[in-house]
Amino acid sequence: MPVLPVSNLSKIFWLCILLQLVISKNVPAQTNPCPDKFKAYHANGAEVNTFCVGEKIRFKSCSANAQPDKEYYDTNKNDGLAFPDTVKSVTYSAPGTYTVTQLINTGLPGNNQFERTFTVLDTPPPTLTGFACAFYKVNFRITDTHYDYYRVNFGDGTELRVLPGKDTTYQYQKAGLFQLTVKGIFRNALCITENSLEIPPLNEMKIPHLTSIAINNYSKESGKLEIKAELQGGYSYLLEQAPVNSNNFREVKRINSALGDNSRTIIVDQIDTRTVYQYRLQVSDSCRTHTNVFSNILTTQPLGVTTQNKTNQLTWPLYPSAAVRNYQIYRDAQLIKTLPALITSFVDEVVTCGQQYCYRLEVVLQNNQSSFSNDTCQKVIATKPPKAGLLVASYNLQNQVELRLQPAAQETAQDANWQKKMNNRPFMNLGSTKQNTFLDEAKFKENEPPCYQATYTDPCGLISALSNQACPTMLNGTFNSAENRVNLRWSAYIGFTLVPQYTVEVSDEATGQLLGSFAVGSNTTFIDSKLNTASQILAYRIKVTSANPGEISYSNKVVIAQNFSAFIPTAFSPNNDGLNDVFELKGKFIQTLNLKIYNRWGQIIFESKNPNEGWNGKINGQDAPVGTYVYSFTAQDLNGNLIQRKGSVTLIK
Known part of the structure; x- marks a missing residue:
């Protein structure tokens, strides 16, 4: 049926008024059973006054003489009135407040258009978070506040009403994938909205393992511990403390592990580390479950250091476990000593007076476990003077x-x-x-x-005893030119505990090159009769070697100059036969030379300043005539001595 125009509606309105007046004269007065004129019904037939987004709602007149084909509804007054004859129900897609208008022909006089206001509620999926705990428990919280109340179905036949914003724990009877379904419910509406959460169970519980404990700050009230542990992902842990030889453990810290198995460093501060305590971990979870599953126990190990005369004394209490393999002592981060399990002290004698050393003790246990002491430092002092050097x-x-x-x-x-x-x-x-x-x-x-x-x-300010007297060897040497030898004698070295050994060393004075070495035992004299001709000026020293501890001393240096020598031929034959072809000066230790050759008239026919260059018997490139020639030369040896000679030489063929 098409929508009726407004002019026709007016006619219908007045006809209804007249009809109602006629009927009212014949109908006795009674209480109105339907003051709202029409009602809203849910899809299941229940009357509702509050709707939810997405619900199909049907409107129906509640008048006794209402005729369904003569009632019409506009479901939202805000967008203008229109009364399609086919509209008896509506599904709202947005929340809000809606005014519904009814147009009805009851055949009775009076008003035939009525209004009612309804609330349409939004229905987002309710939100929740959760996690698994030990022993098949789950902890969850409904984080939603949109609905009036909530019910949770746990997938095992149990459904409970649960308050939002509060942690709730539920105990399952066996392991598995935990499926939680939360229902958001309004008190004045029939709609119910659901959401689900799957919570995987925790991995099978493992025993935690403490690998080491270390005192990082040694203090009564503000001490600090560093504990290394192997933990299991998904679980929490309670770090517990107890006095030595006691089982009265108390919780000192809660630790949450990350996903997956991992190694963790646990820092505990503001505690007493001067007192020896034992520590362990108890497995817990996010539900704060006490599982009574415990790790191994590690005990703190304090270390004390005192100084005595040029030594440092280390002491520590015996570690309360039979699992001790050994004690390892570190000085300035370097391992210096490993001691058996029952030792509780050590004296460090390899120290220097006045210097500070820092120590740390490691208790090496079975299964690669360790307990590290505090670092403690001590400056070495002395009360006794040092021994003589x-x-x-x-x-x-x-x-x-x-x-x-x-x-x-x-x-x-x-x-x-x-x-x-x-x-x-x-x-x-x-x-x-x-x-x-x-x-x-x-x-x-x-x-x-x-x-x-x-x-x-020494660094402590103490003066040592006097050292030994040390008197170096005094060497005296003379040159016997007649016999061409050097006579040496020297004083014994004073200062070595045992009789030293002597070695004569001879060197080139100019270059310092060692020319010879002669071991003479404990003798204090030596004659060098085979002089080295590689150098005119010889330097002699005595090398003194102690038998113990291998120290070396040298005597003073004595310089000896050998004699200058020269050989001058009386004749030469420059005939290129390779024999005596050049007139030259031959000798030892010639440093400079000025050689001149004269003819019979006293004229210089040859001159050389090179000790290695002689006269080849030529004058201006031509062969000199056979005969006698005069020569003169001035030579200087390596010791600076001058030699001047004149003579004659015969040139023959």
């Missing part, structure tokens, strides 16, 4: 005495004080140095052999 005196190549002081074993010299005496006079002070070496720059005196002694001050 070993002094070595040696001449350098400039015949100056070099002193070298070696402190006693396990001692360190902060500075050194040097003393000297000549012949048998008293010792005099040479001064102090920050080094363990000293150079005596006094001029060498062959007839005044020196002796030295020294002390050193």
Whole structure:
């Protein structure tokens, strides 16, 4: 039936009024059973006054004499009135407040258009979160607040009304994929909206494992521990503490692990680390379940250090477990000692007075477990003066005495004080140095052999006992030109505990190249009868080697110059036969030469300043005549000595 035009509606309206007046004269007065004129019904036939988005709602007059084909409805007054004769129901797609208008012909006089206002509610899926816990438990929370109340179906035949915004725990009877269905319900509407959540069960529970415990800050109230552990994803853990040899554990921290098995470093601070405690983990979960599943136990290991005379004394309590393999001591992060399981102290003697050292103790347990002590540092002090050092005196190549002081074993010299005496006079002070070496720059005196002694001050400010007296070897040498040999004699070295061994060394004075070395044992004399001809000027020294501890000293240097020598031929034959073709000066140790050849009239016919160049018997490129010629030369040896000679030479063919 088409929508009626407004003019026809007016006619119908007045006909209805007249008809109602006629009927009212014949109908007795009674209570109106339907004051709202029409009602709304849910799809299941129930009367409703509040709707939900997506519900199909049917409208129907409640008048006794209503005729379905004569009632019409506009379902939303806000978009204008229209009364299609086919519209008796509606499905709202948006929430809000809607005014529904009824147009009806009841055959009775009076108004035939009525209005009612209805609320349409939104129906989003209710939201919830949840997670699995130990022993088939789930913890969930309805995070939705849109509905008036909620019911949760757990998929095992149980359904419960649950308050939103509150953690709720439910116990299943067996493991599996937990399926929760939440229903959002309005009190004044019949619609119910559902949403589901699948919660996978936790993995099978594993026993946690503590791998190490370390004291990072040693304090009564603000101590700090670092604990390394192997944990299991999805579970929580309770770190528990108890006194040694006690089972009275109490919770000190809760730890949540990430997904998957992982290693965790657990930091616990603001606790007492000066007292020895034992620690363990109890497996828990997000539901705070106490499972009574515990890890292994690790105990803290404090370490104390005190200083004695140039030593540091380390002490610690015995670790309360039979699983100890050994104790390892670290000094300045370097392992210095491994001790058996029942040892509780150690004396570090390899230390230097005045220096600070930091120590840490590791208790090595079975199954690759460890307990690390606190780091503790101590400066070494001393109460006894250091022992005397070993002094070595040696001449350098400039015949100056070099002193070298070696402190006693396990001692360190902060500075050194040097003393000297000549012949048998008293010792005099040479001064102090920050080094363990000293150079005596006094001029060498062959007839005044020196002796030295020294002390050193350790880092604690204590002065050592006097060192040994050190008197370097004094060498004297002479050259016997008639026999072409060098005679050497020297004084014994004073200062080594055992008799030293002597070695004669001869070198080229100009280059310092070693030309020969002769071991002479404990003798103090030597004759060099086979002089080295590689150099005219020879330098001799005595090398002194101690048998123990292998120290070396040198005597002063003695320089010997060998004789200059020259051979001058009386005749030569420049006939190119390879024999005596050149007149030249032959000798040893010639450094410079000026050779001149004269003819019978005193004219210079040849001159050379090269020691290796002679006269080949030619004058201006032509063969000189046979005869006698005069020569003269001036030569200088390597020692600076001059030789001048004149003579004659015969040129023959």
